[in-house]
Amino acid sequence: MITKLLNSKFKARLFVFLFATLCNNFIAQTLRTTNLEPCLAPFYHGVASGDPMPNKVIIWTRVTPDTVSANPILVSWQMATDTGMTNIVQNGSKITDNNVDYTVKVDVTGLTANTWYYYEFTVNGLKSPRGRTRTTPASNADSLRFAIVSCANYEAGYFNAYKVMLNRADFDAVICLGDYIYEYAAGGYSPNPAVNRQWLPANEIISLSDYRQRYSTYHLDEDLRRLHQQFPFITVWDDHESANDAWMNGAENHTSATEGPFAVRKSNAKQAYFEWLPIRQTAGAADPYQLFRKLTYGNLVDLIMLDTRLHGRDVQSGTTGAVVNASTRQLLGTDQFSWLGNRLDSSTTRWKILTQQVMFAPLKVLGQAVNGDQWDGYPAERTRVMNHILNNNISDVVVITGDIHSSWANDIPTASYNSSTGSGSAGVEFVGPSVTSPGISLPGGASAIQLSNSHIKYADLSQHGFYILDVNNNRTQCDWFYVTTIDNSSLAYTHAKSMYVNHLERFLRNTTSASLPRQSVFGTLAPICPRIIAPNPAGIAEYSDLKLLNVFPNPAENQIILSFLNNDIKNGTVTLYNSLGQKAYELNFTGSDMYNSQLTLNISELNNGIYNGTVKRNGKLTFFKFVKNSN
């Protein structure tokens, strides 16, 4: 009898588990995570903009559908010159559906150069947060400032670099040099137990759905979401947007035997990148997801964006030997190299900034290059780039780089390089710290490297943060800033180092001070949340440690079951708000109401519609959402 009871109970639990798993797939596609701000519905992932030009800019959002449906969603958008959205200058509408993961990307044209704009999206009468963006100057530009980031491992810590940048708000655009996401499974790459941040999905990302979910996790990060909202982004991918140490036809972290053809994974990765980031597709390109492109800031800066990963890179083969030193070896590929040469030759701007992934200048330890994943593994192509610059007398070339979770300032030495005078340098390179990804903790390591690499003028191997590139007609200066911690949400940071290159010089100079504040007038920040659906109870500032695994069924008829990962839930309050923000249901529950970490709510009295729910425990909230639909 006891056995039979256990068996029937076991079967019931198994059924619930299987049902929950089925529903979980449903929820994953609709909600992606429970850490949502109800006031943003259905625009939980915020808004973004990017690839600005004098007369146009990309604006972006994602609509989270209420149900899994093949139905397309009509989204309208408008752009104004004021935060109140009264002086509308452009508007339109666009249909989105699952073919683009319900993302929305519009190239808004007909704009005025060098101008701040505000924009918002609307679906079914619900408005998105208001975004802010800026067009580039068309001709004269005296001064520009970019905030530059790379390597943001969500599980390694808080994105305080993004938080600090947003707080400073003194730059024209954010440049991301790659590793915007990481591809590993949950806990697979330096998870930080102090922050307990977990990305979705839990598995290593391989399929299109996987990549989409990982971007969803990132866009739900409050610091990143708010930074996207306030500044245009200009981005290139590095390896982890596909897989570690990616090259044209494979990656170190890809096993075809178990993970399928790399070409399929690469295609998935590129598609999701173009869906989820505000990047412009290149008209006429054979590859719809071609990364290399150029953005021009008046007569001051050409950002020449390169793809040293997926377009034409030969497989890594260390740093020595016949394969590495072959004259035919490529990092860019023939067509991209030729495109780069043409962009350099035809540039009409003072500064030519090569915006790319891996370190360009050589790096040797005990006289030997050590990283075959950098340009050190592709010496012939590096020489071709330097020769093109020098043989065509192209001045004012600056390389900016991410990838290696450490900060560097390099002259780019040719065979005649003199480290005392800087003569024989082809240009300069600035390499930035990671947002959170781990560097190398090696006391004295940076000094030792500089001693044996005389062209390396600064190195820090372990700090996290960002750098500012401040550009005017006389010089380009790099200021490195490091955050104090990534273990908790914090605005604390310090200025660590500044170096610059003068116009018509090709080598670095030292300065002790960070760039002075710009004289330009910076625009007004856009409001974070223009409307509230669910009341935000006073004093609730943080999300709960409550892990809501599942809400099912959804849509629901008479009851819904909340399934938690926590097994120690003693009491709390569940509140449901209807789509007007009115409280429609409240339940104070105790531990005796829980069964197998599940709580059942009787919703038979509720009207049909969409409900935002909160579970309040220990003064903190967890959010969920479901659809009531009974005939």
Ligand SMILES: [Fe+2]
């Ligand atoms: Fe990285």
